[in-house]
Amino acid sequence: MIVAGVTEELRARFGKARRVAALTGAGISAESGVPTFRGGGGAAIWEWRGRPVSELSSAELLASDPVTVWEWFDHRRGLLRDLRPNAGHAALAGWEARFPDFLLATQNIDGLHAAAGSRKVVELHGSIRHGRCLRCARRVVLPDSLPELPPRCACASPLRPDVVLFGEMLPEGAFERAEAAASACELFFVVGTSALVYPAALLPRLARRAGACVIEVNPEETELTPVVDATILGRAGDVLPAFLTPGV
Ligand SMILES: [Zn+2]
Structure with a gap:
């Protein structure tokens, strides 16, 4: 199902859910002006x-x-x-308190989720704001x-x-945490990513197999569109807040 905004049915599912997980990628950061390497808005740097x-x-x-x-x-x-987090980052940070069980996994290294107040974040590819x-x-x-x-x-x-550099493994335990959340959730959001980069790309498929309703939020259709339950075409900063604000 491809829709242009949050439907009443999706909002009702969201309202009843207790276990929610999300995967974000470059698109949500591009909305804040972060340059990307793989498209998703913003200026691509090669x-x-x-x-x-x-x-x-x-x-x-x-x-x-x-x-x-x-x-x-x-x-x-x-x-x-x-650069500052946008309304999409803020919505995800707010969801942490709303759901008894919530985990956010991100492919982004810019730290904008943490800057927006998210604490239950797995940074699959690490953070540019830290050294090791x-x-x-x-x-x-x-x-x-x-x-x-x-x-x-x-x-x-x-x-x-x-x-995480090209040629390296993900940090120990990071993918496993995301995998556990994807397997146990009722609602799984894929936001601003075409989910082509493995192993993150496995998460929405894993959630679907485990019985979750998978909702994609992206301005364009992606390779995931045929395998998710619903694709909402739009920007994260517009779509995610609309789950709590009917009529937007
Ligand atoms: Zn040392």
Whole structure:
């Protein structure tokens, strides 16, 4: 079913649900102005300083030239500095208190869900706002400007960006938490992602198989559209608040 807005039926399901999970991707961040790599609104970045993004964000380059990788992520943190969460992020943050059982999994590394007040968030691909020590594994909040590259941990070892690079596995336990929520929920939202990146792409399919009603929110149809229960065509910032505000 493809609809242009939240139907009464979907709103009623939402009103009765107790176990809800959501997966978000680049589209919801693009609504806040975050540049994306895989479409979804916003300006797509493919190259920086003449190097492809796939190389800059790779485990291989981190091993051979960590300073360039840090410069790239520092540049991206700079782009985020003045951006704010939007009404879609705010709606998801509010849902945490509404449902007894709620989990948000995101493919985004920009930290905008946390900035909107979400606490039950699994950042599947890590966070650009954090570094991680290569020796003691401590996770460190990065200051706005870094005194040296690579920055160092309190233990004096270099930090790496706390994000999942091309060629790396997801952080331990992250996907498992999202998987458990997807398998146990009644309602599963897929927001602003075409869910082409694995393993995140498995989550809506897993939720569907476990019997959840899967609702996609995206401005355009995606490869998921044929496999979900409902696709609401629209922006996250317009559609998600409308679940609680009839008539919008
Ligand atoms: Zn350390």
